[in-house]
Amino acid sequence: MLRPEVLDVPELPAALAEPVVPVRAGWTGLLFAANLGLWLAIYAPIQVLLPRQAALLDAADKEAVFGIVTGFGALAALVANPVIGLLSDRTCSRFGRRHPWTVAGALAGASGLAVLARAENVVVMGVGWCLVQAGLGGMLAALTAALPDRVPVRQRARVGGFVGISQMLGTVLGAVVVTLLVTSLPGGYLACAVAVLLGAALFVVRTPDEPLPVAFRPSAPLRRLAAGLWVSPRRHPDFAWAWGCHFLVGLGNALGTLYLLFFLTDAVRHPDPETALLVLMALYGVALTAGALGAGRLSDSSGVRRPYVLVSCGLMAAAALLLVGWQTWPAALAAAPLLGLGFGMYWAVALAILTQVLPAASSRGKDLGLVNIANTLPQVVAPLVAAVLLASLGGYPGLFAASAVATLSAGLLMSRVRGVR
Numbered sequence: 115m116l117r118p119e120v121l122d123v124p125e126l127p128a129a130l131a132e133p134v135v136p137v138r139a140g141w142t143g144l145l146f147a148a149n150l151g152l153w154l155a156i157y158a159p160i161q162v163l164l165p166r167q168a169a170l171l172d173a174a175d176k177e178a179v180f181g182i183v184t185g186f187g188a189l190a191a192l193v194a195n196p197v198i199g200l201l202s203d204r205t206c207s208r209f210g211r212r213h214p215w216t217v218a219g220a221l222a223g224a225s226g227l228a229v230l231a232r233a234e235n236v237v238v239m240g241v242g243w244c245l246v247q248a249g250l251g252g253m254l255a256a257l258t259a260a261l262p263d264r265v266p267v268r269q270r271a272r273v274g275g276f277v278g279i280s281q282m283l284g285t286v287l288g289a290v291v292v293t294l295l296v297t298s299l300p301g302g303y304l305a306c307a308v309a310v311l312l313g314a315a316l317f318v319v320r321t322p323d324e325p326l327p328v329a330f331r332p333s334a335p336l337r338r339l340a341a342g343l344w345v346s347p348r349r350h351p352d353f354a355w356a357w358g359c360h361f362l363v364g365l366g367n368a369l370g371t372l373y374l375l376f377f378l379t380d381a382v383r384h385p386d387p388e389t390a391l392l393v394l395m396a397l398y399g400v401a402l403t404a405g406a407l408g409a410g411r412l413s414d415s416s417g418v419r420r421p422y423v424l425v426s427c428g429l430m431a432a433a434a435l436l437l438v439g440w441q442t443w444p445a446a447l448a449a450a451p452l453l454g455l456g457f458g459m460y461w462a463v464a465l466a467i468l469t470q471v472l473p474a475a476s477s478r479g480k481d482l483g484l485v486n487i488a489n490t491l492p493q494v495v496a497p498l499v500a501a502v503l504l505a506s507l508g509g510y511p512g513l514f515a516a517s518a519v520a521t522l523s524a525g526l527l528m529s530r531v532r533g534v535r
Contacts, residue, residue: 129211129324133266141264142273144317148216148257149280150287151313152250155223155306157281158288159230160184161391163302164243165375170299171236177376179236181497184372187243188493191251194219195490198252199483202259204331210323212256212263212479219256220314222249224307231300251490253314255483262469262478263324268414270466275410278461282402282454286395293388345473345484352471353481355530360468360488362524363427363460368496369503370434370453370517373510381441381510394446398454405458413463418535419470420528422463427525429456434518438511467534 168179198215205211226245233239258277265273291309292302347354374394378387409422433453436445472481503512 127324127327127330129263129326130330133262133264135266136269137265137273141321142276144320145257145260145273146276146280148313148317149277150284151310152220152223152253152257153281153284154288154291155227155246155284155310156250157285158292158302158306159227159243159246160372161285161289161375162292162388163230163299163306164239167230167233167239167299168236171239177373177501179239181501183236183240183243185494185497186240187247188490190244191247191254191490192487192494194248194251195255195486196480196483199255199259199479199481199486200477202256202479203477204326206326206328206331208325211326212259213318213323215256216253216314216318219249219251219253220310223253224311225249227303227307227310231303247490250310251486253310254486254489255479257317258482258486259479260323261465262472262482267466267470268417270469271410271413271419271462272407273410274465275406275458275462277465278406278458279403281461282399282458286392286399289388289392289395293392345481350471350473352531352533353468353473355527356464356468356471357485357488359423359524359527359531360464360485361491362520362527363430363464364489364492365496365499366430366434366517366520366524367457368492369500369513369520370437372493372496373500373504373513377441377510378446382443382446384443390443390446394450397447397450398457401451401454402458402461405455406462407458409459410462410466413466419463419467420531420534422459423467423528424525426456426458426460426463427521427528429453430460431518431521432456434514434521437514438518441510464528467528467531470534471531 164183165176165180168183169176172179198219202211202215205214207214223246226242226247226249229242229245230239233242261270261273261277288306291305296302296305345353375387375391378384378390382390384390405426409426413419413422430453433449433456436449436452439445468482468485472478474481499516500513503516504510506512507515
């Protein structure tokens, strides 16, 4: 049998090879910091700043303004995720494939936050949020690709758990920053901009990003590669089932949390809804951390993934069903940690599954950009669905029932994945 060097087969570059060297705690910590800044800059506006700004600009139609702005922003992220992922797969910079796009995305997102800080009408508010979502969507595509680029399979659930924790902690810290530390609307947006820039800078400066040799850049024209943004469910069924599960979990989560501040104000009638939101986020965060770390470690050590996703979907659905029956403050206090535990378990293990069913190493960035669409598409769909549900199914009980149905359906799709235990 001829050896590879005799056949003149080029050795696969590090940028495309399956990683085998475990990542150190410092690398994981820097990825965590970059994701933390990103999620803080997304969720502090969604949870607090955008609803507050919508009420200031149009108090009578605040829900509609909020839904339209977040919907268009999600569409911007929907486009940016796979496109930036595709471009990063082709990038041959000496600084690496992903880092240049992490920086560009952070700068664009921070610019959008600066626009929001000075927005005096709904149109400018919408433009600013679209810029934020496009920039941070591109940054997310680059950061997510770091997982299969750098982390061996046997470590991915644990590292994925920290990614999930960063999303939760970004949500909680964002709410704390913009309700307790920086109370003005412009100051809150600018604080988010600083957070995302700082996190991106730390990760890019302190971590390596293997460059892609020009000889290994995909040879097809960019417009033909753009057609490859579609991944055939027939050729890659596991990827399709896992994507569908991720989308439905995101949809269930969006339906259950998108109008949480309004729910606490109008249904629970809490006297201080913003402080109540912080309390719920704290309970949610502690439970999410426990679920992510515990499930990540157990899944990596056993090599088993799917059962953890199924249990997590059950927990998240149970949290939503609690609020179907009781729109009360005690019910919200019980649902928050239940949702957090389930979502933490889900994020740790599902992210590992998704990286294991990617179609090809050469298109990791693009394919994970498609995965990230499953995170952003619910933000487009959920406001439209929620508006119908709130109007036609008895208000918030119907909304939370739909959240439970979506999450349980996600578990059914995950049970169809065959290539991962």
